[in-house]
């Protein structure tokens with residue numbers, strides 16, 4: 001048992017490499033990309049520390065080069081999910097009993113591995129498997145995942161240190177037990193860091209986890225799992241399974257020891273999961289924790305006092321970085337008529353310089369969207385807008401899936417503020433703009449607030465302080481994360497805890513102590529030194 005009250009290293013955000021031409025980091029990453037492109041990986045599930053291979057293999061192709069095969073993974077079925085639950089249950093007691101500083105050490109080591117020897121691997125896997133350019137991979141797969149791991153260690157100790165007051169003769173203590181049962185981490189395709197955070201955050205708090213990544217992010221999930229294992233996460237604590245979502249869900253949500261879900265993904269899937277859990281509530285030993293960060297229809301609203309160039313930059317970066325496949329991506333904009341021509345000039349000027357292609361050519365800002373289903377959906381929306389009398393394609397609109405799933409950054413201008421692409425999350429490089437009459441700011445704010453079911457991120461552009469105050473107050477419930485005179489994307493762990501409300505999730509703020517609190521079951525105990533023997537209290 002430890003003989004000391006230990007402090008953990010104070011977390012600092014991982015510095016972001018630039019990958020500028022001629023830089024050593026660029027040469028090193030290029031080498032790793034070449035290495036991955038000249039091999040095919042065989043990717044097993046990892047259950048109870050064992051690599052599990054099946055007869056059912058699925059090949060993996062870069063979204064930007066669908067003829068190329070990166071490798072294949074072994075798809076599991078219900079049997080593998082049961083096996084993963086057994087492995088997790090088997091590991092539960094020993095892991096829960098392990099002193100917290102060992103858990104901290106393991107995940108700090110994982111962070112150091114990603115920041116160091118695994119940096120190129122995790123970035124290259126994300127670039128090839130999810131079609132991110134080097135910068136987008138770096139801020140996500142390397143830096144944000146490192147930040148999640150290091151900051152979460154700080155939050156864990158912050159939680160453990162939160163102890164109650166004690167009156168004379170009494171010592172009150174709170175133990176933050178892990179949940180009784182196992183946690184299911186169900187992760188999306190678009191952020192490698194989120195895929196790593198969802199299983200590791202509950203595991204850090206002493207829980208055991210079944211982790212099912214998105215089928216379009218298995219390549220980078222494999223690297224994350226390698227890191228966890230090398231860092232010393234014991235067998236059975238995090239079990240990586242590849243199965244269809246509904247198959248995994250059927251087994252897991254039916255199990256009496258299901259204790260919580262850590263989900264990030266689309267709103268519809270989360271709502272379905274919540275309903276299933278509700279219907280099964282009598283089956284569980286404990287009320288499951290339900291944590292889900294979901295979709296967005298994130299807005300930019302500019303006032304006539306805005307800086308037009310700053311608005312244009314926020315639209316370009318906010319809407320089109322990583323092909324708009326960020327839950328935070330700017331996908332609807334409300335711009336004042338008096339500033340529109342100036343904003344438009346800067347915006348179209350920026351867009352015409354963006355190039356699109358394979359992320360292995362580091363100069364491309366835009367790469368491919370994730371898969372054919374996403375491509376077809378986006379191409380359909382663009383086609384519909386081309387035909388709609390209330391919409392016009394102001395920029396882009398070309399879609400081509402001969403080499404990879406390429407959709408040009410596309411800007412729709414609409415005269416109908418309720419046009420479907422103002423309301424629905426498309427999750428791709430499509431931005432819809434509505435121009436409002438400067439005199440109708442109040443009506444426009446009402447409209448913005450009521451147009452969509454989501455409330456994830458929003459950006460306000462104005463230089464008039466009274467207006468900034470007014471807009472942010474009026475839209476207080478329209479976003480979980482607000483940006484003033486900046487794009488609505490790019491939250492940094494430890495700086496802007498991230499999450500939305502309304503249809504965008506439970507707002508448990510990934511990368512904060514609030515999220516870590518969801519993975520413990522606090523148990524206060526009271527010890528007395530006086531051993532009370534009096535029954536009647538004298539009045």
Ligand SMILES: NC(=O)c1ccc[n+]([C@@H]2O[C@H](COP(=O)([O-])OP(=O)(O)OC[C@H]3O[C@@H](n4cnc5c(N)ncnc54)[C@H](O)[C@@H]3O)[C@@H](O)[C@H]2O)c1
Nearest residue numbers: 187188189213214245246249265266269293294295296327
């Ligand atoms: N709010 C946030 O922090 C945040 C962050 C990233 C992504 N997202 C959202 O995620 C979505 C994009 O990611 P995605 O396409 O991977 O999401 P998705 O909902 O399609 O998939 C998420 C996970 O759920 C699984 N899944 C899908 N259908 C399922 C079902 N019926 N039952 C059980 N599991 C199922 C998938 O296999 C995947 O592992 C967008 O809506 C985006 O806004 C939100």
Ligand SMILES: N[C@@H](CCC=O)C(=O)O
Nearest residue numbers: 326327328489490491498
């Ligand atoms: N945290 C990221 C978004 C994650 C969702 O896809 C951002 O703030 O841009």
